[in-house]
Amino acid sequence: MKRALISVSNKTGIVEFAQKLVNQQIELISTGGTYRTLQEAGIPVTAISEVTDFPELLDGRVKTLHPKIHGGLLAIRDLKTHQQQMEDNGIKPIDLVIVNLYPFQQTISKPDVSFAEAIENIDIGGPTMVRAAAKNHQYVTVIVDPQDYDAIANEIIAQGMPSLETRKRLAAKAFSHTAAYDALIAQYLNQQLGIQFPEQLTVTFNQVSPLRYGENPHQQAAFYQEPLAQKGQIAKAKQLHGKELSYNNINDANAAWEMVTEFSEPTVVAVKHMNPCGVGTGSTLFDAYQKAYEADPVSIFGGIIACNRPVDLETAQKMKEIFLEIILAPHFTEEALAVLQKKKNLRLLQLELDTVRTTDWKLQSVDGGLLVQDIDHHQIQPTECRVVTDREPTSAEWEQLLFAWKVVKHVKSNAIVLAKEERTIGVGAGQMNRVGAAKIAIEQAGKEAKGAVLASDAFFPMKDTVEVAAAAGITAIIQPGGSVRDEESIKEANKHGIAMVFTGVRHFKH
Ligand SMILES: NC(=O)c1ncn([C@@H]2O[C@H](COP(=O)(O)O)[C@@H](O)[C@H]2O)c1NC=O
Numbered sequence: 001m002k003r004a005l006i007s008v009s010n011k012t013g014i015v016e017f018a019q020k021l022v023n024q025q026i027e028l029i030s031t032g033g034t035y036r037t038l039q040e041a042g043i044p045v046t047a048i049s050e051v052t053d054f055p056e057l058l059d060g061r062v063k064t065l066h067p068k069i070h071g072g073l074l075a076i077r078d079l080k081t082h083q084q085q086m087e088d089n090g091i092k093p094i095d096l097v098i099v100n101l102y103p104f105q106q107t108i109s110k111p112d113v114s115f116a117e118a119i120e121n122i123d124i125g126g127p128t129m130v131r132a133a134a135k136n137h138q139y140v141t142v143i144v145d146p147q148d149y150d151a152i153a154n155e156i157i158a159q160g161m162p163s164l165e166t167r168k169r170l171a172a173k174a175f176s177h178t179a180a181y182d183a184l185i186a187q188y189l190n191q192q193l194g195i196q197f198p199e200q201l202t203v204t205f206n207q208v209s210p211l212r213y214g215e216n217p218h219q220q221a222a223f224y225q226e227p228l229a230q231k232g233q234i235a236k237a238k239q240l241h242g243k244e245l246s247y248n249n250i251n252d253a254n255a256a257w258e259m260v261t262e263f264s265e266p267t268v269v270a271v272k273h274m275n276p277c278g279v280g281t282g283s284t285l286f287d288a289y290q291k292a293y294e295a296d297p298v299s300i301f302g303g304i305i306a307c308n309r310p311v312d313l314e315t316a317q318k319m320k321e322i323f324l325e326i327i328l329a330p331h332f333t334e335e336a337l338a339v340l341q342k343k344k345n346l347r348l349l350q351l352e353l354d355t356v357r358t359t360d361w362k363l364q365s366v367d368g369g370l371l372v373q374d375i376d377h378h379q380i381q382p383t384e385c386r387v388v389t390d391r392e393p394t395s396a397e398w399e400q401l402l403f404a405w406k407v408v409k410h411v412k413s414n415a416i417v418l419a420k421e422e423r424t425i426g427v428g429a430g431q432m433n434r435v436g437a438a439k440i441a442i443e444q445a446g447k448e449a450k451g452a453v454l455a456s457d458a459f460f461p462m463k464d465t466v467e468v469a470a471a472a473g474i475t476a477i478i479q480p481g482g483s484v485r486d487e488e489s490i491k492e493a494n495k496h497g498i499a500m501v502f503t504g505v506r507h508f509k510h
Pocket residue numbers: 007008009010030031032033034035060061062063064065099100101102122123124125126127
């Protein structure tokens with residue numbers, strides 16, 4: 001290894017690394033700012049303009065984009081014709097490229113960033129060198145991540161040049177890096193232009209950590225986050241206590257958090273296998289937790305609990321009484337933390353309540369493809385609802401109907417939710433027919449079904465759900481409406497004095 005080109009925006013660790021290279025008699029070439037950093041540290045370095053015999057131009061837009069650089073990176077060293085052309089044109093090989101790019105991500109993350117500033121932070125020369133060096137990894141080593149400096153320095157010191165295997169690994173990393181960089185630029189421009197579903201979708205995610213296993217122990221898995229993920233999103237949750245999260249934990253925690261943030265009053269959601277087993281709203285978080293617990297004291301065991309208020313001592317003491325997998329909350333008081341941290345197998349996650357989403361889509365992979373849709377943000381307003389029965393819901397029923405409607409939106413389809421006094425009393429989730437979901441919810445509610453309300457995520461194709469609801473003593477129903485047989489359901493509801501409300505909105509969730 002004779003010559004290295006260093007051009008870095010993030011100058012962390014570069015002086016130490018450069019010194020190690022110089023110690024190995026490697027000649028350094030550098031661009032403006034990097035050159036100055038190295039020179040000021042007393043490291044011998046040649047300016048890029050000396051190599052290209054061309055000044056850096058256009059405010060840095062053209063610095064390394066020159067045949068003397070790219071010839072030095074791309075030449076096939078063993079090929080006679082390439083050797084001859086290099087000699088004829090005064091091109092010397094470059095064996096090592098250390099580049100990190102203009103901070104595009106940090107730039108667009110600034111709240112007051114202008115479009116012009118974002119565009120100016122699109123690196124052109126850097127990715128071009130990275131790609132050239134990565135293509136020619138047979139001869140050239142490329143480093144895009146300061147975390148690799150130490151390991152590569154050690155390899156150079158030990159064997160003169162990193163192994164071919166290392167160079168290939170670095171090349172793969174380099175292409176992932178430039179692809180991710182460009183994906184973020186494309187995403188930013190699409191967002192600016194309001195293009196929601198571009199012809200080519202190039203999303204990018206950064207690995208947070210490998211996971212011990214996937215949905216099942218024989219499946220391998222890793223967790224990734226969006227580059228611009230925000231503190232209120234599950235991918236950025238701060239873990240305050242407990243062992244590492246599993247694949248299923250993250251999925252369930254996400255479902256619980258999405259649901260609890262739907263409510264403005266103090267609310268607790270208990271989730272098992274992505275569905276709520278208990279949801280309670282109260283005047284305090286303690287009250288809400290009691291209700292969520294009582295909703296289904298059996299299923300909550302080992303559950304994931306999401307709270308939309310800080311967890312206080314009283315609530316923590318109550319929570320401590322049973323085995324819970326995870327508690328999510330915007331905050332835990334010190335006393336609450338002290339109580340809950342005594343539980344070895346409990347994880348505590350802190351997330352901000354008010355989040356600005358950076359992307360507004362749900363991605364779901366299918367074999368050989370990806371389904372993309374925007375997020376179901378719809379929140380029902382009572383004015384959107386239409387009472388279709390002879391009897392209007394009472395104001396108490398209205399409250400329960402709107403509560404149940406918020407819950408049913410987050411239950412796997414076909415979904416039926418029964419609610420009473422601001423808590424769920426029965427949840428029928430993920431059934432192949434609607435009346436089946438209703439029967440499950442009613443059975444779970446038992447005697448409590450009498451006087452409760454029922455929410456359905458989609459319309460009733462037949463009157464059978466109203467029939468079973470009436471038999472159980474349900475007094476009010478909320479559902480989207482829109483079936484060709486709506487009239488039959490309305491008639492059935494009228495027959496039993498049930499008040500029924502159509503929302504005109506469906507909340508399928510699969
Ligand atoms: N224009 C070019 O030819 C060019 N060559 C390298 N860069 C970038 O310039 C940055 C380093 O600049 P400096 O050494 O001046 O601080 C690096 O992030 C590198 O990726 C360039 N800048 C942008 O495209």
